[in-house]
Amino acid sequence: MDFADLSPTYARGYQPGWPVEAEVKRARDALARADPLVPASGIRRLQARLAEPGFLLHAGDCAETFRDNTRTSVAKRVSLLHAMSDAIEAKSGRPVVMVGRIAGQYAKPRSAPTEHRTGITLPSYFGDAVNDTDFSAAGRTPDPWNLVRAHEHSKKTLSHLEGSGVFASHEALLLDYEQPQTRRSADEGRVYDHSAHLLWIGERTRSLTGDHVDFAAGIANPIAVKIGPGATPAALMGLHAVLNPENLPGRLAFIFRMGRHRAYDLAYAMLSRIMAEGWTDRVICDPMHGNTVVSPAGLKTRVVAAIEAETREFFSACNDTGVTPGGIHLEVSGDDVSECVPARVDDTYLAINYRSACDPRLNPEQASYLAQLVGELLVSHRHFVQREEMTASRR
Ligand SMILES: O=C[C@H](O)[C@H](O)COP(=O)(O)O
Ligand SMILES: C=C(OP(=O)(O)O)C(=O)O
Ligand SMILES: [Mn+2]
Known part of the structure; x- marks a missing residue:
């Protein structure tokens, strides 16, 4: 296979170039026969929770790996989510719904279809559901049976x-993974994607x-859509019309990931439109994906101060437009990694324990700091709401 020319297939909605189409069909058939990963009742339970005013804590790995899918690793991720949720609840008094980037976050839409190292060109790493991080022809060749392995790992x-209070979510990127897991429910006739409770659509797709978007419109799971700096209020309008035409609470969330410098202005414009239209869609802040930088040694990193700054800007835009902040979306690790730098890019710090298979994650200490901040910012929003109510009652 000519790895240097993957662009044409990759351009089709970031789907990998599978080497043998017949194998893709066999893998899809296996997924269609496999047990549903999450039951319709669990999906409906999340939808009901999201229809209420609770705050969504949406966090986990950028890319899960099969290697790290151990009981210990999952327990550490769950306990971090609980610690963050407790911090937000304790500060703000607002109930928190925990949704992990977990149990299926195995596919990545990479900027470039190929990676070059010392004269060798191979496919980029697209997530364990497609290929391997190992930079070798064997490791990087997409294997459709990884879709089935991703299903098995997600099940584990x-x-x-189970019993942890954490719902599962991932980016619905690989249609060869999602479509075969989509079934009509026998009791109420709705179509659900049983691969996770919540699915999101990425900024690139x-x-x-x-x-x-066509796929997401056809399923009844809660859906989130990433909204980056190139989006307009008109684009939001189109997404709302297609994905939540009945304006159902708990169905749709917009995850803003604007980058710290333009976060306030861009969010303000979008939030004003949401307010004016009376949409029930939840608005969430992802202060990670617009703030990725590359260190001098070539590692992707994020400065915690920039993540904090975008979070503050988002909450200010919510306060100034009167929209309720609906959640925070973070890439975090249960391990003490050194992937996001505190205040300035520093390769010595990054070298301590950089393990991410894709984007840099907050370690537990950094993640807990962000959770405290979010709790505090929610308190000032609560005061804002009370002020509005007082003004209204005086009229
Ligand atoms: O979340 C993941 C990344 O932001 C996305 O895959 C792009 O990463 P890349 O620019 O390293 O390809
Ligand atoms: C790829 C991701 O984000 P975005 O689509 O916002 O770039 C991600 O959430 O890992
Ligand atoms: Mn990411």
């Missing part, structure tokens, strides 16, 4: 999550005319 993770 879900068994560790949210085109109104693309296959991903």
Whole structure:
């Protein structure tokens, strides 16, 4: 296979170039026969929780790996989510719904279809559901049976999550993974994607005319859509019309990931439109994905101060438009990694324990700091709401 020319297949909605189409069909058939990973009742339970005013804590790995899918690792991730949730609840008094980037976050939409190292060109790493991080021809060749392995691993993770109060979510990127797991429920006739409770559409695949939005429109799970700096209020309008035409609470969330410098202005414009239209869609802040930088040694990192700054800007825009902040979306690790730098990019710090298979994650200490901050910012929003109510009652 000519790895240097993957661009044409990859351009089709970031789907990997599978080497043998017949194998893709066999893997899809295996997924269609496999047990549903999450039951319709669990999906409906999350939808009901999201229809209430609770705050969504949406966090986990950028890319889970099969290697790290152990009971211990899952337990550490769950306990971090609980610690963060407790901190937000304790400060703000607002109930928190925990949704992990977990039990299926195995696919990545990479900026470039190929990676070059010392004269060798191979496919990029697209997540364990497609290929391997190992930079070798064997490791990087997409294997459709990894889709089936991703299903098996997700099943194992879900068994560790049982009774933890954490719902599962991932980016619905690989249609060869999602479509075969989509079934009509026998009791109420709705169509659910049983691969996770919540699915999100990424910044790169949210085109109104693309296959991903079309797929999401056809399933009844809660859906989130990433909204980056290139989006307009008109684009939001189109997504709302297609994904939540009945304006159902708990169905749709917009995850803003604007980057710290333009976060306030861009969010303000979008939130004003949401307010004016009276949409029930939840608004969430992802202060990670617009703030990725590359260190001098070539590692992707994020400065915690920038993550904090975007979080503050988002909450200010919510306060100034009167929209309720609906959640925070973070990439975090249960391990003490050194992937996000405190205040300035520093390769010595990054070298201590950089383990991410894709994007840099907050370690537990950094994640807990962010959770405290969010709790505090929610308190000032509560005061804002009370002020509004007082003004209204005086009229
Ligand atoms: O979340 C993941 C990344 O932001 C996305 O895959 C792009 O990463 P890349 O620019 O390293 O390809
Ligand atoms: C790829 C991701 O984000 P975005 O689509 O916002 O770039 C991600 O959440 O890992
Ligand atoms: Mn990421």
